[in-house]
Amino acid sequence: MKPLYKNQDDFYQEVRGAVQPLKLDFNERSDSRPLWLEEEAISTECLWRYPDKSGLQTQVSNFYGLNQEQLLLTNGGDEAIELLFKYACLQKRQLILPLPAFSQYLVGKNNWSSSIDLIEPLADMRIDLNTAVGCLSEGAILILTSPNNPTGELIPYDGLVEVCQQAKSKGAQVFLDEAYIEFACKAYDSSLELIQQFDNLVILRTLSKAFGLAGIRCGYLLGQAEIIKQFASLAMPFNLPAPTIEVAKKAFTESAKLEVSNYSKMIAQNRELVGELLFSSGLQLVDSSANFVFIQGCDSKLRLIKAACEKRNIVIKTNLSGLTVNDKAVSALRITIPFYLKPLLNALRLALKPELICFDMDGVLIDTSQSYDAAIKATVEKLSGNVVTQDDIERLRGQGGFNNDWVLAQELTNEQGTEVGLQQVTEVFQSFYQGSGDTKGYKSLEKPIISQQLLTELFIANSRTIKAAVVTGRPKDEAVEGVQMIGARNSLVISDDDVEQSKPSPEGILKALRYFSKENGWMLGDTPDDMAAANRAGAIAIGIGNDSLYKYGADLVLNDVNQLESLL
Structure with missing residues (x-):
């Protein structure tokens, strides 16, 4: 039969992947560079002066068909979240955060010592939206992430309308984090309609995920002019570096929009394939509309997924926080969906569908405690005159290198001060194991x-x-x-x-x-x-x-x- 590999090194290189790991832990666009992002050096002409983001402000506003007063550019989504906590603390507003939630919101809670109500998730790890809305009061802010991180749960349009209506009736506001909205495809534009309807809604978006620009740190807030003005008053005046502005302008073009749309559709298709494989293996998934899946179920299978990904040089998220109010242990993994799916699918099949x-x-298959182990003990006693125990046998086996019981028996005999050759040990061992004449060997006890x-x-x-x-x-x-x-x-x-x-x-x-x-x-x-x-x-x-x-x-x-x- 023709070998699959010329040698073991070829095999290792194939099954363990490239030297560089495939990062599927931070939900980045790690294996598909944006096609519209040209490989060119950033201009240094503007670096001597303070950055001017007005051109980008105009471009993004036109991109979404909004007035410039309805947009605030931020240093990634992280600054937008930081502004939320600053805004809430200065105005003494109560925050409502249904869990599970993006860890940065819990960091903000601690850093700002915020007054915040954490809402326990439902049994299947979807957010308890009804309870969260029920906690709203005058001046409160409800924080929602859709698709949610780390589960990928999408709040449907009708649900968002109802939430905004109820919040408005109570004099409350809604902060809607849509960092992953591009991967929800059909829901991409619908939530923007809510901005015109509700003056109590702020939407966060970013270039870090579907646009593949996590490294430039560019996010933005959308909403009606008055509420955006309040957030803008708390931001640093020059919060976006000039190189960030220059690259971000390339993202808000029609060619980029088309490429991101096609990329997101491919991720959605890949997400379905991964989900089918996981579901068919008896694992539990929250229906995801993001570029990742949240996996629960049998602890042993989760352990095997982690191990298989490590063997194939794939990094996944295994330590998830912010899942429950008391941060009780929840066995779960989160895996970013790559554009090139084969390496991940192969790793998951290694873990869940062995060939x-x-x-x-x-x-393992046979109980040899009364046969091979007994023959080891009898051999050592006959050759050395000393008795060894099962613990002695397990001690050597536990060291490794004693897979052969003849070699193990020889080492135990030598430890007793009797130097013997392997041939002699083998002959004595086999006489006990196989038996001789009318005497049955220990193998009959297996x-x-x-x-x-x-x-x-x-x-x-x-x-x-x-x-x-x-x-x-x-x-x-x-x-x-x-x-x-x-x-x-x-x-x-x-x-x-x-x-x-x-x-x-x-x-x-x-x-x-x-x-x-x-x-x-x-x-x-x-x-x-x-x-x-x-x-x-x-x-x-x-x-x-x-x-x-x-x-x-x-x-x-x-x-x-x-x-x-x-x-x-």
């Missing part, structure tokens, strides 16, 4: 660990979606006997006789991947050598039985092999 699962045999149901699903039914292989440190004949004992049929068995280098070398796993022409694989084992082999092969490393395997690179540890079924 091949490799199993170590001893301690029992399957894997359940009949899981065995049938992976080794007998010959699944078209998931292939299975045994990658063991046993010699070939004993590996075949083990497979026959548990009842596996027509299984791929890669024994220690089939490789040039034993585990922790990844050779056995790579051979199995090549045999089935697969790229995404898992390895289940109970020793540090198994974990090392898995990681070196770019596979998911699943430890069995001992949490200490996390120290040796396990991506997930299960109590026993039968828990695997809950992950498939």
Whole structure:
């Protein structure tokens, strides 16, 4: 069979991606440079004088069909949020913030010691809009983000109309953060209609997300003239640098508008594909209209997603704050949707849809505590005259490098002060394990660990979606006997006789991947050598039985092999 890769280095480069990581943690436009942004040096002619943003002010106002008094340019969305807190504190206004929310609002709460009501989210992590509106009073400001960060939840147009109406009836205001609105596509223009209807509404937008200009720090506030005037009075006079103004002007052109629209549509399509894969794997998603997805569900699957992305050099958001009022722990991930989807999809499939699962045999598929371990103890006692314990065996196995039980028995014997060769150890070991004459060997005491149901699903039914292989440190004949004992049929068995280098070398796993022409694989084992082999092969490393395997690179540890079924 023709190998998929010329050598292991080629394999590592393919499965682990490029040297530069794919950043999918800050919702930036990290893998698709704006086509309308020409590669040219910023003019230095204007750097000696204070920046003049009037030209950009006119351009943005015309872009949206608004009067210039209805627009305030800000130093990114962050300055706009800072102005909100300054405005609320100076006017002693109560803030209402439904959670989950963008972390910057919680930073502002602490920095300004603001009077703010945090509203607990609904059970599915959507905002409790009804409760938030119910908390409004004279002079209060309701902070909404739509699409929301970190969930992507979109407040529909009718919902925004009702919120603005109720707020106005109570003498309250609405601060609407639309940093991700371009990705909602059809909702992009609708919220702007609300500006003409309501004088108690301020809308925040930015060039940091869909426009791909997070580095220039340019945002803006939209609203009726009187409320924008109040925010503008609190801003620094020269809050946008000249280079920012120069680049931002390029964003507010028809060519940029068309490109951003097409880019956003592609992200929306990719978001649906990612969502389908996650949902089909039993994970929970808030329906997202942003350039990211918020994922909850089985902690083990979330851990595997994190591990797979790390192996493929993809950075995702794993530490989310501001999800609940008391900041109680919520198991969740947020992943930015890239323009070029293949690397992310491959990583998610590695985590959730393995093409091949490799199993170590001893301690994973078969209980060998009364066979191999007993043979180790008997061998050491016969050769040294001293008794060793199960703890002694586990101590060496835990160090790594003792995947071969003959080598392990030799080391334990040497520790007792008796120097012996590997050949002698092997002969004594085999006499106990295989038996001789009428004496049954310890191998007769072996029992399957894997359940009949899981065995049938992976080794007998010959699944078209998931292939299975045994990658063991046993010699070939004993590996075949083990497979026959548990009842596996027509299984791929890669024994220690089939490789040039034993585990922790990844050779056995790579051979199995090549045999089935697969790229995404898992390895289940109970020793540090198994974990090392898995990681070196770019596979998911699943430890069995001992949490200490996390120290040796396990991506997930299960109590026993039968828990695997809950992950498939």
